[in-house]
Amino acid sequence: MGPRAADEEETGIHCRLDELLEERGMTLTRLSELVGMSIVNLSVLKNDRARAIRFSTLTAICDALDCTVGELLVRSD
Template identity: 75%
Template sequence: MGEEAAHRVHSRLDVLLAERGMTLVELSEKVGLSVVNLSVLKNDRAKAIRFSTLTAICDALGCAVGELLEVQGEP
């Protein structure tokens, strides 16, 4: 199984931003990450994420990690 096929983690960043009426630019300013890096996460192209980044995003959005990331599909 290739690396892409094994990747089943899905980001719900777009949903959380919409629910909070926040843009990617606003989130970028709050967490100190570039819009490009947040876009990579939002579009499920991230291969890794630091715990400090997860913490900053969850703090800014008022959510838990499980609300931001979910595993989809069958193993």
């Protein structure tokens, strides 16, 4: 593993937000409205750039997408 900045470290966790949105025909804008989170912050999750997520946010996203935490977040290694 080459030198990386701390904020670029891989966590081994993949967020399947893009796939779940597509499966449900939902836009990031609509999810933003449902969960009360900015599109920018949801995009960070969607693009696997997030380093942390609040349990309340995780619950709101799972409720809005009618999915489980295990469907949204998976091990990528």
